[in-house]
Amino acid sequence: MASMASTASSFEHSNSGFQMGVNTGSVTYHVHMPAEEKKEMNTRSCDQSQAHYIIPAMANRHFTGRESTLNELKQKLFIQASTEKLALFGLGGIGKTQVALQLAYWVKANVPDCSIFWAPALSLETFEQACWQIAKEFQIPRKPDESAMELIRRHLSSDKAGKWLFIVDNADDIDLLFDELHQYFPTGGQNGVTLLTTRSREVAELFAETDTVQLKEMTAEEGIEFLAKIIGKDSLCSRESATQLLEELKLLPLAIVQAACYIRRNNGTTIRYLELMHKTQKDRMRLASRDFRDITRYRETRNAVTATWLISFDQIKSSDPPAAGLLEFMSYLEPKAIPRSLLPTLDSEEEMDFAIGTLCGYGFLTRRDNSDQDIFDIHSLVQLSTRVWIAEAQKTQEIITTVTQHMDKCFPSDEYTNRATWRIYLPHALGILSREENKDLSERYSLHSKVGECILADGRVKEAVAAFKEVCVWKEASYDEEHPSRLMSEYILASAYRSNGQNKKSIELLEHVVAVERILDKEDPSRLASQHELARAYQSNGQTKQAVELIKHVVTIFERTLDEGHPDLLRSQHTLAVAYRFNGQIKQAVEILEHVVAVRERTLDEEHPDRLVSQYELAVAYRFNGQIKQAVEILEHVVAVRERTLDEEHPDRLASQFELAVAYRFNGQIKQAVEISEHVLAVSERTLDEEHPSRLASQHELAVAYQFNGQIKQAVELLEHVVTIRERTLDEEHPDRLASQYELAGAYRFNGQIKKAVEISEHVLAVSERTLDEEHPNRLASQFELAMSYQSNGQTKQAVELLELVVAVEEITLDEEHPKRILAQKALKDAKKRLIDVENTENRLS
Known part of the structure; x- marks a missing residue:
C-alpha cells in the first residue's frame, strides 16, 4: 500500500489505452487495456504489470459536488492508505454508486498502475457474472472446478494481480453478503483495497468495522447546481422555488433526478412541480411513485423513490419484523421530533433498541443528538414511500386504526406537569386526527377531547373550540340526550366557548346541561361542576347577581362535603370571590382569596396554574380595595413566572401583564403602564378577532393609560372604537359596555x-x-x-x-x-x- 500512496500523488494520466464496451447481462462495463495487448488478449494471459479497468458504463455527466466525501475516500484508500477495506453507506438513492464511480475515474486518472474491478452485489448471480467477466477478459488461469468467484478471490489475493481497487456495489442484503459472497472477497495485503457500498450501517460496520464513510444528502448549493444541470436554468423559475423544491425533496439525489425528469418530460417548471406536490396527498404519492429512465443506474433497478426503498423495506421485514412494524406506525406520525415514548412497546426494551437500530442503520430514522430524551426524525420521503407500500398492500385503514388507538391510550391529560409531554405529542396527534380513515372510531373522539383540553391549557382557544365541537357532534349522534358522556362533551365545549369570549353560546349550552342534570342528586359532582361553570359563564356575560347566587349554592355544598384543601372546593371559592368583586363586595372577595391563596401556596408548586390564577385574582381584589402596592408586588411575581413558562400569546400570560399595567397606573407608574399595555394590545390584535373581549379590554386599558399619560386624542380614538363594538355586541347593562362608556366620558371631558x-x-x-x-x-x-x-x-x-x-x-x-x-x-x-x-x-x- 505504501507504493500506491506514492503513485496517487503523481497525478499522471495514461493516454495509451482504449475503452471497449462489454455487455455483462444488464450492466455494461468499460474494459480498458493497453493497446499493445489488444491483439494478444485471446492468446495469452494479461501482463500483470499493466493496469486494467472494468467499470460500469454509467458515467453521469450531471454529477455534482460530493467533494468532501470523495476526498475522504481518496485519503483513506490511496493517499494515507490506512485501510485494506472501506464501506460507503447511506440511504437508498443518495448517490453511493455515483460517488464510487467518480472515485474509480479519479483512480484511473491519477493512479495509473492500479487496476479497477467492479462487481454489483444485487444478487449472487450479478456478483458471479461480474467475476466471470473479469476472469474471461483477462484470461486468468482457472483450476479445475474452480468457480469464477473463487478464481477472482485467489487471483486478486496474490502478488500477480498488482495494485487493484475492487468495488462491490449495492451490498445491501446482509444474509447474501455474509452467508454467500464475503468468503470470495480478496485480501489485498500491500496490493489491493476493497470498497463496498451499502444502504445498511450494520453491513458497513460488519464488513469494515470502523473504516466506514456515511454519504449524506447534498448541500443546498450542490442541489441547485445538480437540478439546473438536468432541467436547465430556465425551468428553475427562481432560486426561491428551486430551493423550496429541494427542501421538499430533502436534497436526495434520486428524488431530485425523479423530479427533474418529470419537469423535463412535461416541459414544466419547479413552481408547477411544487404545486402538484402540495395539491393532495394522492398527487404527492403519485409523483414519488413515477418511474423514469436513468442510464446512470442498473437496468434492472426501478428508479422511482418509492420503489428503490422497497428493497430496503423488504429486507427489514425479512430480518427484523418489529422494525418494519415501527416504520409502518411512524409513517402516519409527523416526520419531525418523534419521541420514543410515543411508539408502541415491543416485547422488551432490547427488542425496541434493536428495531430502532435497524431503522437508523438504513437511514430511515435519525436520532437527535442534542435531546435529553430519545427523539427521532423520520425521512419524510421514506415516510411517504411507506404510505405508498401500505396503500398497495391495502393496509391503510388497519395502520391508521392502530395509530389512533395507541395515541388515545398514551396521550396525557392537561395536568400542567404533563405540559412538556403533550407539547411534543401534539403535532403527531393532530396529524392522525386529520385523517378521514378513523372518523368512525370512538378513540378518535376520545383523543380529540384530550388534545382539545391540552391546547386550551396552552391558550390555543379557537383550535380547542373546533376540537370540542367535533366531539360534541359525534356524541350527539351516538348517545341519548341524558347520557353522561354527551353531557360532559357539551360542558367542555361550553367552557371553551367562554374562554373564546362566546358567552351567550356558553350559557345556552350550560343551561341545557344543568336542566338535564336536575335528575341527579343535588350533591352529585357532575351536577355541581356544571352549575359552577354556568356561574362563571354568567359572570363573563355580566350577569353578576345570577353568578353570585349560583356559585354560593355550589360553595355551600362543597364546604359541607369536601376537605378544606380539596381542589373543587378551592376552585368554587375562587369563583365566588371573583363574583363578589364584580358585585362590589370587595372585602368579602379579598377575605376568600387570601384563604385560597394561602392553601394553594402551601400545597402547590410555584408554577402551578391554579396557584398563579388565585394570586392573580387576589392582586386584582387588592387593587379594588386600594391595596395598590400589594397588588403590584403579587402581579410582578405572577408575570415573571408566566413569562418564564408560557408562550408570548398565551391568554393567561397576557392577562397578568394586562393587570400589572392597570396596577402600575394606579400606582402612578404611568410610563410602565403604557409600555406594557401597548405590548399586550399588539399581541392581542395579532391573535384575536376584532370583537374578542380580551382584545377590547386591552384597547380599553391602553386608552386609559394614554389618558393618564396626557395622550388624550389617542385615548378618545381607542375608546370610541371599543364603545362602538361593545354597544353592538353586548347588552345595555353589561359591565364591560358600561365601563368603556364611563371611560369615554372621562376622555371626552379631558x-x-x-x-x-x-x-x-x-x-x-x-x-x-x-x-x-x-x-x-x-x-x-x-x-x-x-x-x-x-x-x-x-x-x-x-x-x-x-x-x-x-x-x-x-x-x-x-x-x-x-x-x-x-x-x-x-x-x-x-x-x-x-x-x-x-x-x-x-x-x-x-
Whole structure:
C-alpha cells in the first residue's frame, strides 16, 4: 500500500489505452487495456504489470459536488492508505454508486498502475457474472472446478494481480453478503483495497468495522447546481422555488433526478412541480411513485423513490419484523421530533433498541443528538414511500386504526406537569386526527377531547373550540340526550366557548346541561361542576347577581362535603370571590382569596396554574380595595413566572401583564403602564378577532393609560372604537359596555368635549342605578364621573349633590386611607368651594 500512496500523488494520466464496451447481462462495463495487448488478449494471459479497468458504463455527466466525501475516500484508500477495506453507506438513492464511480475515474486518472474491478452485489448471480467477466477478459488461469468467484478471490489475493481497487456495489442484503459472497472477497495485503457500498450501517460496520464513510444528502448549493444541470436554468423559475423544491425533496439525489425528469418530460417548471406536490396527498404519492429512465443506474433497478426503498423495506421485514412494524406506525406520525415514548412497546426494551437500530442503520430514522430524551426524525420521503407500500398492500385503514388507538391510550391529560409531554405529542396527534380513515372510531373522539383540553391549557382557544365541537357532534349522534358522556362533551365545549369570549353560546349550552342534570342528586359532582361553570359563564356575560347566587349554592355544598384543601372546593371559592368583586363586595372577595391563596401556596408548586390564577385574582381584589402596592408586588411575581413558562400569546400570560399595567397606573407608574399595555394590545390584535373581549379590554386599558399619560386624542380614538363594538355586541347593562362608556366620558371631558361627556355619564349612571346596589363601586364611580362632568359644564350644584352622596357611602364602605375615598373627599371639598365662589359672584351681580 505504501507504493500506491506514492503513485496517487503523481497525478499522471495514461493516454495509451482504449475503452471497449462489454455487455455483462444488464450492466455494461468499460474494459480498458493497453493497446499493445489488444491483439494478444485471446492468446495469452494479461501482463500483470499493466493496469486494467472494468467499470460500469454509467458515467453521469450531471454529477455534482460530493467533494468532501470523495476526498475522504481518496485519503483513506490511496493517499494515507490506512485501510485494506472501506464501506460507503447511506440511504437508498443518495448517490453511493455515483460517488464510487467518480472515485474509480479519479483512480484511473491519477493512479495509473492500479487496476479497477467492479462487481454489483444485487444478487449472487450479478456478483458471479461480474467475476466471470473479469476472469474471461483477462484470461486468468482457472483450476479445475474452480468457480469464477473463487478464481477472482485467489487471483486478486496474490502478488500477480498488482495494485487493484475492487468495488462491490449495492451490498445491501446482509444474509447474501455474509452467508454467500464475503468468503470470495480478496485480501489485498500491500496490493489491493476493497470498497463496498451499502444502504445498511450494520453491513458497513460488519464488513469494515470502523473504516466506514456515511454519504449524506447534498448541500443546498450542490442541489441547485445538480437540478439546473438536468432541467436547465430556465425551468428553475427562481432560486426561491428551486430551493423550496429541494427542501421538499430533502436534497436526495434520486428524488431530485425523479423530479427533474418529470419537469423535463412535461416541459414544466419547479413552481408547477411544487404545486402538484402540495395539491393532495394522492398527487404527492403519485409523483414519488413515477418511474423514469436513468442510464446512470442498473437496468434492472426501478428508479422511482418509492420503489428503490422497497428493497430496503423488504429486507427489514425479512430480518427484523418489529422494525418494519415501527416504520409502518411512524409513517402516519409527523416526520419531525418523534419521541420514543410515543411508539408502541415491543416485547422488551432490547427488542425496541434493536428495531430502532435497524431503522437508523438504513437511514430511515435519525436520532437527535442534542435531546435529553430519545427523539427521532423520520425521512419524510421514506415516510411517504411507506404510505405508498401500505396503500398497495391495502393496509391503510388497519395502520391508521392502530395509530389512533395507541395515541388515545398514551396521550396525557392537561395536568400542567404533563405540559412538556403533550407539547411534543401534539403535532403527531393532530396529524392522525386529520385523517378521514378513523372518523368512525370512538378513540378518535376520545383523543380529540384530550388534545382539545391540552391546547386550551396552552391558550390555543379557537383550535380547542373546533376540537370540542367535533366531539360534541359525534356524541350527539351516538348517545341519548341524558347520557353522561354527551353531557360532559357539551360542558367542555361550553367552557371553551367562554374562554373564546362566546358567552351567550356558553350559557345556552350550560343551561341545557344543568336542566338535564336536575335528575341527579343535588350533591352529585357532575351536577355541581356544571352549575359552577354556568356561574362563571354568567359572570363573563355580566350577569353578576345570577353568578353570585349560583356559585354560593355550589360553595355551600362543597364546604359541607369536601376537605378544606380539596381542589373543587378551592376552585368554587375562587369563583365566588371573583363574583363578589364584580358585585362590589370587595372585602368579602379579598377575605376568600387570601384563604385560597394561602392553601394553594402551601400545597402547590410555584408554577402551578391554579396557584398563579388565585394570586392573580387576589392582586386584582387588592387593587379594588386600594391595596395598590400589594397588588403590584403579587402581579410582578405572577408575570415573571408566566413569562418564564408560557408562550408570548398565551391568554393567561397576557392577562397578568394586562393587570400589572392597570396596577402600575394606579400606582402612578404611568410610563410602565403604557409600555406594557401597548405590548399586550399588539399581541392581542395579532391573535384575536376584532370583537374578542380580551382584545377590547386591552384597547380599553391602553386608552386609559394614554389618558393618564396626557395622550388624550389617542385615548378618545381607542375608546370610541371599543364603545362602538361593545354597544353592538353586548347588552345595555353589561359591565364591560358600561365601563368603556364611563371611560369615554372621562376622555371626552379631558378633551374639552363636555356636552358629550355629560350625555354619556348620565346614561351610564342611569343604568348603574337601575342595576347595581347603592354601595357598588361601579355605581359610585359613575356618580363621581358625572359629578366631574357637571362641574366642567358649570353645573356645580348638581356636582356637589352627587359627590356628597359618593363620599357618604365611601366613608361607610372604604378604609380611611383608601385612594378612592380620599379622591372623592377632595373633589367634594373643591366643588363646594367652587359653589361658594359661584354663589358669591351671583350675589354680587344681583
